[in-house]
Amino acid sequence: MPLDISPFQARRARLLQTMQAAGGGVAVIPTAPERVRNRDTHYGYRFDSYFYYLTGFREPEAVLVLVAGDTPRSILFCRTKDMEREIWDGYRFGPEAAQETFGFDEAHPVAELDEQLATLFANQPAIFHSVGYEPAWDSRIADALNRVRAQARTGCHAPAQIRDVRGLIDEMRLIKDASEIATMRRAAEISAGAHRRAMRATRPGAWEYEVEAELLHEFRRHGSQAPAYGSIVAGGANACVLHYVENDGQLKDGDLLLIDAGCELDGYASDITRSFPVSGRFSGPQKAAYELVLASQAAAIEAIRPGAGWNDPHDAATRVLAQGFIDLGLLTGTLDGVLESGSYRQFYMHRTGHWLGLDVHDAGEYKLAGEWRPLVAGNMLTVEPGCYIRPADGVPEAFWNIGIRIEDDALVTDSGCEIITAATPKSVADIEAVMAEG
Numbered sequence: 001m002p003l004d005i006s007p008f009q010a011r012r013a014r015l016l017q018t019m020q021a022a023g024g025g026v027a028v029i030p031t032a033p034e035r036v037r038n039r040d041t042h043y044g045y046r047f048d049s050y051f052y053y054l055t056g057f058r059e060p061e062a063v064l065v066l067v068a069g070d071t072p073r074s075i076l077f078c079r080t081k082d083m084e085r086e087i088w089d090g091y092r093f094g095p096e097a098a099q100e101t102f103g104f105d106e107a108h109p110v111a112e113l114d115e116q117l118a119t120l121f122a123n124q125p126a127i128f129h130s131v132g133y134e135p136a137w138d139s140r141i142a143d144a145l146n147r148v149r150a151q152a153r154t155g156c157h158a159p160a161q162i163r164d165v166r167g168l169i170d171e172m173r174l175i176k177d178a179s180e181i182a183t184m185r186r187a188a189e190i191s192a193g194a195h196r197r198a199m200r201a202t203r204p205g206a207w208e209y210e211v212e213a214e215l216l217h218e219f220r221r222h223g224s225q226a227p228a229y230g231s232i233v234a235g236g237a238n239a240c241v242l243h244y245v246e247n248d249g250q251l252k253d254g255d256l257l258l259i260d261a262g263c264e265l266d267g268y269a270s271d272i273t274r275s276f277p278v279s280g281r282f283s284g285p286q287k288a289a290y291e292l293v294l295a296s297q298a299a300a301i302e303a304i305r306p307g308a309g310w311n312d313p314h315d316a317a318t319r320v321l322a323q324g325f326i327d328l329g330l331l332t333g334t335l336d337g338v339l340e341s342g343s344y345r346q347f348y349m350h351r352t353g354h355w356l357g358l359d360v361h362d363a364g365e366y367k368l369a370g371e372w373r374p375l376v377a378g379n380m381l382t383v384e385p386g387c388y389i390r391p392a393d394g395v396p397e398a399f400w401n402i403g404i405r406i407e408d409d410a411l412v413t414d415s416g417c418e419i420i421t422a423a424t425p426k427s428v429a430d431i432e433a434v435m436a437e438g
Contacts, residue, residue, distance in 0.1 A: 025125050057098065123156060184409070190218065255277075350384075
């Protein structure tokens with residue numbers, strides 16, 4: 001299917017308008033470098049999210065330059081055509097084809113970038129780039145800036161400001177456009193199927209990595225290019241380690257299995273967590289803890305709507321969890337006392353969500369002028385309360401080593417929110433029914 005370049009062109013035009021409103025200047029936005037894995041072998045390449053958001057271009061060794069002024073320009077610097085290298089590494093667009101295919105005003109060989117930067121910076125009021133993100137790029141920008149300054153006696157003036165372009169793009173990325181939402185819906189659909197497959201494959205005696213393999217199979221089978229992050233497949237006590245990554249334990253009858261996994265599709269992440277019994281049936285304490293987390297997630301989802309503060313879903317989930325910890329005998333005291341003291345953090349120590357998009361922990365600030373930012377239609381966020389009950393004095397033994405997290409992806413709509421990962425089984429009855437199919 002031909003690439004629809006119109007969303008990328010629209011984003012470049014919007015960023016140019018924002019730069020012009022700020023006084024104009026030149027933005028330099030490179031893609032990610034290739035990374036060596038070992039010796040002469042590289043990690044699988046993944047483009048920079050900021051660069052891709054504005055270009056749709058997936059090749060390494062590429063840089064986008066935007067010039068805001070009376071005649072706005074978008075310029076791509078990329079690798080030249082090289083038939084010899086294409087035999088080894090695959091197709092390259094080259095500047096001419098890239099300009100036509102992706103709708104740039106100009107395109108040039110990336111080898112010419114350093115030479116042209118000084119010319120592009122000359123007589124501009126500001127430089128926009130990702131300050132401090134890559135020291136090598138800070139050095140390249142400074143070198144070009146100094147070459148402009150060296151021409152002062154010719155009447156050429158250098159940019160007086162250097163601004164971080166990420167802040168401008170972050171605000172754009174917080175509100176997903178129609179093409180982004182469509183891609184994220186598809187990523188959510190693929191990931192939901194992978195979680196169902198993993199539930200059917202889970203059984204006592206299996207290994208965590210075997211279940212992980214089922215996830216990866218389903219991701220790739222449906223066109224996902226990679227996992228959006230390292231999958232967490234954590235049985236028993238491992239589920240109480242928030243970022244468990246070994247995935248090498250054997251699953252035991254009577255334990256819960258926590259899976260936090262999502263695919264990446266065309267750069268966009270999905271992020272789903274489910275917790276379910278290895279045996280296919282919840283025990284009494286497991287069910288009680290699970291339904292508490294499920295109720296807390298429902299309260300958080302209910303709080304997601306335009307105009308609500310970012311922290312409102314977290315506050316709603318935390319109140320339900322804190323009261324539940326008291327009711328289950330895990331904590332003593334009043335709800336207000338548990339919330340004020342923070343004692344609930346023994347069992348729930350993380351936030352209830354994060355932005356989601358091109359990055360699994362996506363770009364964008366959570367506070368504005370010291371206040372939690374209001375949600376708006378088009379925001380995409382996760383909703384992921386949990387509880388993690390480690391063995392400890394005063395904790396009933398029946399609850400030891402129960403780790404539960406339930407996570408879905410929520411799109412803020414005009415009137416509330418839509419859970420785009422709703423096809424992933426979540427109720428006790430639905431989970432047990434799907435596992436019985438295995």
